[in-house]
Amino acid sequence: MxxxxxxxxxxxxxxxxxxxxxxxxxxxxxxxxxxxxxxxQPIERFWGTYKSESYSLRKYGTYEELHRSIHRYMHYYNNYRYTERLNGLSPKEYRKAAQRDTLARHTTKVSH
Structure with a gap:
């Protein structure tokens, strides 16, 4: 681990x-x-969002419950939580788009 x-x-x-x-x-x-x-900034944003959208809404009886909650929220946050600041994409989709754009720019420069 x-x-x-x-x-x-x-x-x-x-x-x-x-x-x-x-x-x-x-x-x-x-x-x-x-x-x-x-x-x-990225990790501060994540923890602040987690606290307001998940952690503060319930009590955790064990460390394992909290651990599972954090992992579930990370999965949601990275894959399904669409935000305006990322052009309406989830963080995972935004990273993929940025990688495609970078690759396309690099490929264009190499071919000319």
């Missing part, structure tokens, strides 16, 4: 205790340089 730990504040990453926990449990730290908030 791959685990990713995302933190907004930096001090945890420089803490010897935090680094020891990361090595002991083998999770991956997600962090860019200080003041690079744009790197955090």
């Amino acid at each position: 791959c685990s990713l730990c995302f933190r907004v504040t930096v001090f945890q990453y420089t803490s010897h205790e935090y680094n020891h926990l990361q090595q002991t449990y083998g999770f991956t730290k997600s962090m860019s340089r200080v003041s690079r908030c744009l790197d955090n």
